[in-house]
Amino acid sequence: MARVTIADIARKAGVSTGAVSYALNNRPGVSEETRARILRVAGEMGWAPSAAARSLSGARTETVGLVLARHPSTLGVESFYMQFIAGIESVLSERGYALLLQVVPDTDAEMRTYRQWRAARRVDGVIMVDPRPDDPRVELLSGPDQLPVVVVGDPSLTGGLTSVWTDDAAAMRECVRYLHAMGHRRIARIGGVSYFGHTTIRDAAFQEECALLGVVGLSAETDYTPAEGASATRALLLAPERPTAIVYDNDVMALSGMGVAREMGVVVPDDVSLIAWDDSPLCEAAFPRLTALSHDVTSYGAHTARRLFDRMEGAEPGAFLDSTPALRPRGTTARRPRD
Numbered sequence: 001m002a003r004v005t006i007a008d009i010a011r012k013a014g015v016s017t018g019a020v021s022y023a024l025n026n027r028p029g030v031s032e033e034t035r036a037r038i039l040r041v042a043g044e045m046g047w048a049p050s051a052a053a054r055s056l057s058g059a060r061t062e063t064v065g066l067v068l069a070r071h072p073s074t075l076g077v078e079s080f081y082m083q084f085i086a087g088i089e090s091v092l093s094e095r096g097y098a099l100l101l102q103v104v105p106d107t108d109a110e111m112r113t114y115r116q117w118r119a120a121r122r123v124d125g126v127i128m129v130d131p132r133p134d135d136p137r138v139e140l141l142s143g144p145d146q147l148p149v150v151v152v153g154d155p156s157l158t159g160g161l162t163s164v165w166t167d168d169a170a171a172m173r174e175c176v177r178y179l180h181a182m183g184h185r186r187i188a189r190i191g192g193v194s195y196f197g198h199t200t201i202r203d204a205a206f207q208e209e210c211a212l213l214g215v216v217g218l219s220a221e222t223d224y225t226p227a228e229g230a231s232a233t234r235a236l237l238l239a240p241e242r243p244t245a246i247v248y249d250n251d252v253m254a255l256s257g258m259g260v261a262r263e264m265g266v267v268v269p270d271d272v273s274l275i276a277w278d279d280s281p282l283c284e285a286a287f288p289r290l291t292a293l294s295h296d297v298t299s300y301g302a303h304t305a306r307r308l309f310d311r312m313e314g315a316e317p318g319a320f321l322d323s324t325p326a327l328r329p330r331g332t333t334a335r336r337p338r339d
Contacts, residue, residue, distance in 0.1 A: 008045065229250075300322050
């Protein structure tokens with residue numbers, strides 16, 4: 001396939017080659033509206049600067065990119081990304097780099113952002129989060145002349161791209177075994193968005209371990225918000241045969257579930273045990289303190305940033321296990337209540 005040139009972009013965008021040059025090199029001389037149109041066209045056409053042009057332009061942007069395809073409201077209530085970004089920033093600041101964060105509505109918008117960043121040479125590398133099975137972003141970022149990338153997720157989802165991951169399957173199995181040892185035989189899982197890869201991995205491990213131990217495993221899907229966590233908890237506790245333990249995919253849903261239980265007169269942990277995921281400071285601040293599957297999210301972000309610098313410096317792709325979330329029993333779990 002012939003390389004896309006500045007002249008090709010100019011013809012499609014209906015502008016001069018000079019305007020294209022200004023836009024692609026992030027120089028003054030065109031309006032922001034025109035710059036955005038040129039970058040969009042360049043991304044759609046798959047334009048990338050030649051190796052010679054890269055060499056002449058010299059230098060790096062000293063910026064890395066992170067795109068979050070989530071509704072902004074979810075970022076305001078879930079502490080995971082604030083801790084994760086803090087970890088990334090701790091490494092970037094040591095090297096004089098900046099983080100370019102973009103929040104977009106969906107995967108298509110995320111992919112357009114990657115194309116525009118590559119076309120304009122806006123960033124030196126990207127961190128991709130929330131991989132899913134058959135993820136089109138993986139194919140895009142695996143293409144020739146793409147930006148260096150690290151994917152935050154299980155290597156089974158990353159198509160050979162560098163990944164930094166936590167062993168969610170092992171953590172979920174440990175959690176089910178713990179509850180089984182405490183006498184629980186009806187266990188529920190309130191999970192997140194079903195198409196995220198880490199959700200499917202946790203779901204599979206939960207159901208497999210429940211089947212292995214002869215436990216009834218119940219599952220509910222949510223969008224990670226406190227409102228849906230509360231709704232799913234209420235439905236489970238109103239069931240004729242309610243579970244005696246519930247595992248949540250984040251801490252804010254576990255906290256909202258604890259509130260629902262109190263509202264319904266269901267005593268935690270005497271009547272139902274609750275376990276959260278990620279173990280933010282909210283788990284320690286709650287009363288009773290929340291049992292959680294714990295890992296250091298800030299350290300996770302820092303590890304991810306270090307691996308991205310390795311890729312930007314030419315290291316071969318690899319899969320790097322960061323941690324396996326460890327169960328931290330606290331005040332919201334107890335032996336199965338008596339019948």
